[in-house]
Every structure is written in structure tokens, then in C-alpha cells.
Amino acid sequence: MKISSGKTRKVKLTNRGDLALYFIGAGSAFAKTLNQTNLLVVSAQDHLLIDCGSRCSQALHAVGLPLTDIRNFVITHSHADHIGGLEEAQLTGRYLTRKKPHMLVNRRYEKILWEQSLRGGSEKSEGGGLAFSDFWTVTRPVKLKGFPRETWDASVGSINIKMPRTMHFPDSATSWRNSAWSCAIVINNKILFSSDTRFDSELIESYDKLFNFEVIFHDCQLFTGGVHASLDELSTLPLPIKRKMILMHYGDNWRDHRLSARQAGFHSWAREGHTYTFPD
Secondary structure, X not given: OEEOOOOOOOOOOOOOOOEEEEEOOXXXXXXXXXXXXXXXXXXXXXXXXXXXXXXXXXXXXXXXXXXXXXXXXXXXXXXXXXXXXXXXXXXXXXXXXXXOOEEEOOHXXXXXHHHHHHOOOOOOOOOOOOOHHHHOXXXXXXXXXXXXXXXXXXXXXXXXXXXXXXXXXXXXXXXXXXXXXXXXXXXXXXXXXXXXXXXXXXXXXXXXXXXXXXXXXXEOEOOOOOOOXXXXXXXXXXXXXXOOEEEEOEOOOHHHHHHXXXXXXXXXEOOOOOEEEEOO
């Protein structure tokens, strides 16, 4: 893995074939000095945006990439810092570019996303009757068998993702089974991007056993409680896992916790605006 030495000033949707992850942001939902934790994946002629929060479009504009250029989306769950930019994506696609963006989404989550979030601002744009399919082209992931938990698989060209279910919210949920719909993303069988999740050592350890991840990018809240994994909870993981774990989705005061994270053995903190490259 190679991390760009400085922030990427101009982001492109193609490269020479390496797998590149651009961190649009690394902040939590309520961070004020950080962009939201959305991730752009690029490999050769293919790209995929993982989550599109309310500030995503502006953050991409700042590095020379219009949201309208993004053709492929996958969404991990329905909080505003992960879906707040989707209305712009679907409306500009229908009324400005006249090209539907493309989403990897199963039927169950499409229904949740449309009926609980996107429908209100779009269904009646032309008097009524519009549906998700009027705004998006869809690839249906395939449900995999033999995995430790419900896991879905889909690809955009050379970019393959697997989507294991996660235990994010509500805080009363006892497992991923009785949680609201949310997922992590396994990228090309080598990287785990947890998105938002409560502490779930079974997810981390069982999927690392399957894939032996090169890197694990993991949600890290700086206090314990609520619907995110805390730094203290993550610190209880085995050292070999922590050594390849890069912390993300953190608060504005993350610098106050750098020493404790280093002492616990974590790899690093995700660098907002930087590109992580994995040779093919």
C-alpha cells in the first residue's frame, strides 16, 4: 500500500490499473472540520463511489470532480452523511445530464432507500408516479452462500465488492440480524471498509480469517456508547489485526487520541483527501 504524500489536488476516475482509494473525507457525521467518510474507488477505467453524504458533492467539486461525472454508486446505510447527496445525484441525472447514474443495490435496501429517504423529494417532480427506476439503473448483487453472515456480491468492471451485513443501529440491537439495514464493503478481497458499525469483533475476525485483509479501514468513535465502535473497544482486538487497521469516521478532536491509538498498536488514522494505492 502506498499513501499519497500530500492531499490529492485533482481526482480522476481512471488510472493505469492499480486499485486506488480516495478518502473524500474521514470525519464523523457531526464533525465540523472534516468531510464525511465517503470513499471513491478507482481501478483502470472503472470507478465506484461508496456512500454519498450531504457534503460529498462540494468536497468532490473542490478536487475538480463534478458529482455528475460519478456513474457508479453503492450505499452502506441510510444516514445523511452517507446518503445526503443522492437526491442531487438522481435529480441532476434526470434533468441535467439525462443519464441515469448506476447503483449496486439489492431489492430490500432499494425499497428502504426509496421509500424512507429519496421518494419525498423526487416522486412528484413531474406530477407524480416516478419511482426509483426512473432515476437509477441498477445492478442486483448476488447473495453468497457459506459466509459467516448475510453477504452480497457485485462488480463494476475490475472492482469487486462483497457486502457483509453490519450491526450499526439501533443501539439496542443485539446483532446484525435485528439491526437496520447496513453493510461493510470488502474491496477486491483485500480491503475491508467497515463503514459505520458498532463494535463487532466477530465481523472483523471472521472475515479477516477468510480474506487475510491487507488493510482494514474501520469506524472509530472517540468515546464509548451509541452506535459506533469506540477506540477503547477496538483496542481490545488482537494486535495483528490492529496493526493493519486504519481508523476513520472520527471526530474533530481525533488528535487528542493519537498517543493512545499508537500505544494500542493501530496502523494509523485515515488521511482525508489522500489516495491509498494498492498495486495490481
